[in-house]
Amino acid sequence: MGWNVGDTHEVALVDDLKRTQIVQYAGASGDYNPLHTDEVFATKVAGYPTVFAHGMLTMGMTGRAITDLVGVESLTKFGGRFTSQVFPGDSLTAKVTVESVDDGVVNFTVSTTNQDGKEVFSGYAAAKA
Amino acid sequence: MAVERFVIEEGHIACFARSIGDANSVYYGPDAAAPPTFVQSSAQWDPDYFLRPKVGQPWFGSGKNPSGITRAPGGSGGGGGGGGGGTGLHAEQHYEYHRPLRVGDVLTATTKPGKTWEKEGRRAGKLIFSESVTEYRDQKGELVVTARGVGVRTEKPVEQ
Numbered sequence: 423m424g425w426n427v428g429d430t431h432e433v434a435l436v437d438d439l440k441r442t443q444i445v446q447y448a449g450a451s452g453d454y455n456p457l458h459t460d461e462v463f464a465t466k467v468a469g470y471p472t473v474f475a476h477g478m479l480t481m482g483m484t485g486r487a488i489t490d491l492v493g494v495e496s497l498t499k500f501g502g503r504f505t506s507q508v509f510p511g512d513s514l515t516a517k518v519t520v521e522s523v524d525d526g527v528v529n530f531t532v533s534t535t536n537q538d539g540k541e542v543f544s545g546y547a548a549a550k551a
Numbered sequence: 552m553a554v555e556r557f558v559i560e561e562g563h564i565a566c567f568a569r570s571i572g573d574a575n576s577v578y579y580g581p582d583a584a585a586p587p588t589f590v591q592s593s594a595q596w597d598p599d600y601f602l603r604p605k606v607g608q609p610w611f612g613s614g615k616n617p618s619g620i621t622r623a624p625g626g627s628g629g630g631g632g633g634g635g636g637g638t639g640l641h642a643e644q645h646y647e648y649h650r651p652l653r654v655g656d657v658l659t660a661t662t663k664p665g666k667t668w669e670k671e672g673r674r675a676g677k678l679i680f681s682e683s684v685t686e687y688r689d690q691k692g693e694l695v696v697t698a699r700g701v702g703v704r705t706e707k708p709v710e711q
Contacts, residue, residue, distance in 0.1 A: 466613075494575075500588075
């Protein structure tokens with residue numbers, strides 16, 4: 423596959439994130455922190471407006487934007503920072519940009535934003551070209 | 552965290568792929584590959600993982616009261632303990648893949664603490680960051696995934 427620096431690929435990851443999907447992720451990943459699934463705890467004890475998604479749910483969803491492009495078996499690196507919290511009702515879009523291609527490796531930058539254009543995950547990936 | 556057996560199972564991968572909204576057929580079936588962030592779920596195989604309710608032990612989530620215990624357990628790395636105003640949050644996660652992970656692999660995971668540093672945050676008061684590096688190895692002792700996580704403990708809830 424030919425890669426051109428600057429090419430972008432946008433993927434809608436989730437529309438109107440449901441609390442149930444956060445519960446589903448808690449059950450699959452094993453991270454049962456009540457901040458993510460327990461409204462009473464999240465609001466009354468931790469002081470947040472409601473529960474919020476695991477950063478790793480956002481990163482997991484973002485991974486699809488990359489593996490749809492390169493295939494999971496070609497992936498050599500994937501990482502990034504959680505820059506804002508993701509709440510129920512949010513809709514997320516990932517944008518993957520080809521940053522460089524050298525020596526059989528393609529490097530991408532990855533940015534996931536919410537419905538207000540606020541970045542929630544800022545990262546990178548690399549794959550065998 | 553040390554995990555002696557992290558068994559890569561078809562059903563676990565399928566549940567995980569569904570939870571991240573990924574219907575790609577490579578993640579389903581007896582020869583499934585694992586999604587890029589799947590190793591995070593090694594928490595299920597960690598007998599001491601502090602963000603899972605355990606038989607016979609108090610749990611800090613709500614029941615009769617907003618929290619099951621008055622003081623939340625401590626914790627480090629990627630998770631968060633909750634309790635009080637400030638909380639532990641996941642700040643960064645980085646993976647290096649040395650080879651693809653598939654159903655049938657049996658991994659071990661060993662975690663070493665990395666750097667810690669402090670910063671004054673704009674939205675959550677004083678921030679204490681701590682890094683940890685986890686190596687996932689296969690049956691032959693070969694490195695499959697290296698994971699570096701950064702957790703942050705905030706002085707107060709993040710302002711929205």
